[in-house]
Amino acid sequence: MKVFKWLIGAIVLTGIVSFIIIKPIPFLFYHGLPNTAFVGRALFIIILASVLCLYRIWKGPTGADRIVATDILGIMIVGFCAILTISTHRSWYIDIGIAWALQSFISTLAFSKFLEGKSFDE
Amino acid sequence: MNNIIGLIFISLGLAFDLFGCLGLVRLPDVYNRLQAATKCVTLGTCSILFGTFIIVGFTSAGMKCLLCIVFLMLTSPVAAHAVARGAHRAGIKLWEGSAVDKYKEDKEGEK
Numbered sequence: 098m099k100v101f102k103w104l105i106g107a108i109v110l111t112g113i114v115s116f117i118i119i120k121p122i123p124f125l126f127y128h129g130l131p132n133t134a135f136v137g138r139a140l141f142i143i144i145l146a147s148v149l150c151l152y153r154i155w156k157g158p159t160g161a162d163r164i165v166a167t168d169i170l171g172i173m174i175v176g177f178c179a180i181l182t183i184s185t186h187r188s189w190y191i192d193i194g195i196a197w198a199l200q201s202f203i204s205t206l207a208f209s210k211f212l213e214g215k216s217f218d219e
Numbered sequence: 220m221n222n223i224i225g226l227i228f229i230s231l232g233l234a235f236d237l238f239g240c241l242g243l244v245r246l247p248d249v250y251n252r253l254q255a256a257t258k259c260v261t262l263g264t265c266s267i268l269f270g271t272f273i274i275v276g277f278t279s280a281g282m283k284c285l286l287c288i289v290f291l292m293l294t295s296p297v298a299a300h301a302v303a304r305g306a307h308r309a310g311i312k313l314w315e316g317s318a319v320d321k322y323k324e325d326k327e328g329e330k
Contacts, residue, residue: 110241114237132222132226132274135226135229139229139233142233142236142237143233143236145237146236146237146239146240147240149240149241149243149244150240150243152244153243153244153252159249159306159311160309161249161302161305161306161309161311162249162252164302165243165249165252165253165256165302166243166256168256168298168302169239169240169243169256169259169260172259172260172263172264172291172295173236173240173264175264175268175287175291176232176236176263176264176267176268179264179267179268179271179284179287180229180267180271182271182275182280182284183225183229183271183274183275186275186280187280188278188279188280188283190280191280191283191284191287192283194287195283195286195287195290198287198290198291198294199290199294202294202295202297202298205298205301205302206297206298206301208302209298209301209302209304209305209306210301210305212302212305212306212308212309213304213305213308213309214308214309
């Protein structure tokens with residue numbers, strides 16, 4: 098029974114990824130810019146990974162699962178901003194990524210201290 | 220040529236991101252999930268940023284990419300260690316198939 102579950106999951110994931118790679122859904126804002134075909138596929142793969150993180154946030158059994166998944170979601174958004182920089186050649190997308198990574202780090206430390214049950218001074 | 224090398228780096232990073240998030244969904248325990256998810260930061264997103272640096276070159280965006288790589292390399296293991304320590308001290312159980320628990324023995328030795 099477990100093998101059937103794994104097989105069904107692998108088939109569904111490979112189907113979604115191959116559908117993204119073969120025929121991406123076009124965004125409007127990157128038409129006519131360099132590396133268009135690659136950037137469209139890459140953005141959708143990162144969106145798929147973020148959906149997996151959101152599943153873990155929704156159905157985490159404990160609080161630590163949700164903290165880990167939120168941290169990884171922030172890191173995904175940093176990669177998203179980096180790929181948008183290739184397409185549009187605007188450097189302020191990387192600024193958004195740096196600020197997001199910093200805020201994500203601080204919030205993860207605060208949540209783990211809250212989980213441990215101590216204040217910051219100790 | 221720079222364009223092709225950068226795109227190869229970005230594809231590698233995308234593969235690491237996707238499989239890291241798959242491990243985040245699939246694995247049975249908080250600590251196992253943390254171990255899978257930390258790979259997705261250092262090898263996945265840092266590889267995407269390095270590929271962006273190779274494509275863009277020594278412009279302002281490229282230097283910001285290098286700065287972001289250094290920042291992620293410094294902060295991500297610290298955050299992962301803090302989450303693991305907090306989860307163990309909060310009393311979250313390990314998976315029943317786990318072999319050893321060294322941190323519990325260390326805490327018993329402290330008292």
